[in-house]
Amino acid sequence: MRPGTPPVRHFTPHIRFPPHMDSHIATSRTGTLAQVVLDRPQALNALSLGMVRDLYRALTAWRADPAVQAVAIRSSSPRAFCAGGDLRFFHEACRAGLHGGAEALEDFFTEEYRLDHLIHHYPKPWLVLMDGIVMGGGMGMAQGGASCVRVVTERARMAMPEVNIGLFPDVGGGRFLSRLPDHVGLYLALSGEALSAADAVRIGLADFLLPSARMPALLDALQQAGDGDVRACIAEAAVSVADADWIEEEGLSANRSAIAQHFAQDSVAAIADSLRRDDSPFARRTLAAMMQRSPLMLCVTFRQLKRARELSLADCLRMERSMIRHCFDHDEVLEGIRAAIIDKDRQPRWQPAHLDAVTETMVERFFEPAWPAHLHPLRDLA
Template identity: 55%
Template sequence: MTQFVQTSIKNQIGFITLDRPKALNSLSLDMVRAITAALLAWRDDGAVKAVVIHSSSERAFCAGGDIRFFHDAGRSTPQGGSALLEDFFTEEYALNHLIHFYPKPYIAVMDGIVMGGGMGVAQGGESNRMRIVTERTKMAMPEVNIGLFPDVGGGYFLSRTPGQLGTYLGVTGEVIGAADALYAGLADVFVPAGELAALFAMLESADASSITQSVREFAARFKAQAEPSASMLAAERNAIDKHFAGDNVGAIVASLSQDDAAFAKKTLDTMGKRSPLMMCVTLSQLRRGQSMSVADCLRMERTMVRRSFENGEVLEGIRSVVIDKDNAPKWSPSQLSEVSAEMIERFFEPAWPAHAHPLRELD
């Protein structure tokens, strides 16, 4: 437990409460370490049958990593080679891996904002996970807006969404709601925010050994309130699959430019504000991630993060959004036509010898 992470055990369920509301639960290194410590302690504890991670605030589950810290640490040393950044991302990615392979049911209540690093601690696992959304959920991997890429395993979970939905979400950084998240396979059930108190009461009284089934049964009555087939992503699925099928961002833009529909025009406008370089890097990341294991994706992204801070695009992006708040980043290059294959490939070049990679022990 730290100042911003509270833990408890009730009804054989370990509860992790993110409690940094003023920062929208943005993850610090201490928070990453506290979550990791709790999960490791409960993993081999027979008295704990499942884990629930949630927020103390209705505004946000977790808005991501602490990007102001990233900016300050990245600017403190040449080429962004801060030891604090090295520790943060290495330990965060190790936590994402731990969650993905956690042997017990892992339930994430994604009420409010869930972005970036928040997705990393919510999307892990497959057979044992349960991801809950509410009408307040605002979900995104918005990293291209700050000169980064969808990390924390984004190359894995975005590339496994239906069709080109993950490509669209990663390259544009668009924010989606509950029905969209369900349609994209980035959430499992919907529970109205007004019913969360009842949900937690159920969690604290139901049979912990079958808790994910109990959550599904609890949420079943609310299914019609967030119907995936009525989502924006469902409505625009054909256009998304058509325009985002290529392996070149320039081709995606060209395809969108030939479409007079409002969705295409809005998407073009959004992409026009993103980092041209990082949209291209993101597209390459997602295409590579399609055939990678989660461990390989995390290792790839760990290298990419290091290259990102060496490059400096992320520092300019954070400056414009968080530090100066002018929302006028000076992207380099400023145009898609100026992004070369060599610039993109640089982000994937090994940053460490294989035997010295900080995530070499991941399976």
């Protein structure tokens, strides 16, 4: 082992996890509108491999169907649009053995990233109707390209909190977070804090704010709309953020200048030092949140966003796919999921435990190629 290299978990060979058999996806078409309903409410619509595969299959079929002019995706529950991936599955598969046989874990991330790439380049309007929690994989499906129309209700809470469990903001998170103004993306990535619906619109992670009571009427209108009318239907139903004083704010807007100041630093340690010198409630709260995260993954995430800023989506997803492989070779993610989901003691034992013990070698290991270029599982993404 090279000096400064984090310990690598040794896996048990020849164990295979089957794909999830119940996909929890409902699809339909009314008029020119196709719909996807995420229906796994007991798990906050956490994505399984089966769900990813059914989504990809449906979107591919509708892309070629001239009768479908737009596709909408929503949840069957107001609690969550999608809370990300299935963390219990990740933990079980990782403990059993990634390289030795848990092919479903490898397949999940490869196919999820392919789905995000398909969504980003989808040729028809992709309408994302977000109510409740939107995290991780849910954000990946919501941050599409030019055809994506993102609608949030007053109950929406958007976040990329992967550092909480020893991971990094994947599903293209490096790309869409690094492009947010005033270092807000880096703040969201390192703190794991959630955005209110109004703030999501203000910073460009959502397009329209819709009172949840208007959602049924909007769906009816969308089903009757012709080609090109979907954005107009949404705009007519939506409300101005400036008039949304009925939404409980989370405080991002009030702290934009502080975020721009503290998160403009050139390292995680410098950000932490800047926050320590500020005695405001925001700075104290943000520093306390960061100090609960994995020091190693804070530094990895910082570098990820710096690199992703100059990458295409395809190259960003390829980088993140290699990073994910390295993460599941390392103990941090297992420990993070254990503390948050399995034992629920909220006391992760991070290695290393402090920022000043994180070395350049530890961080750079996550950016080494996990495969030769011609064997990368996402090598064909355009």
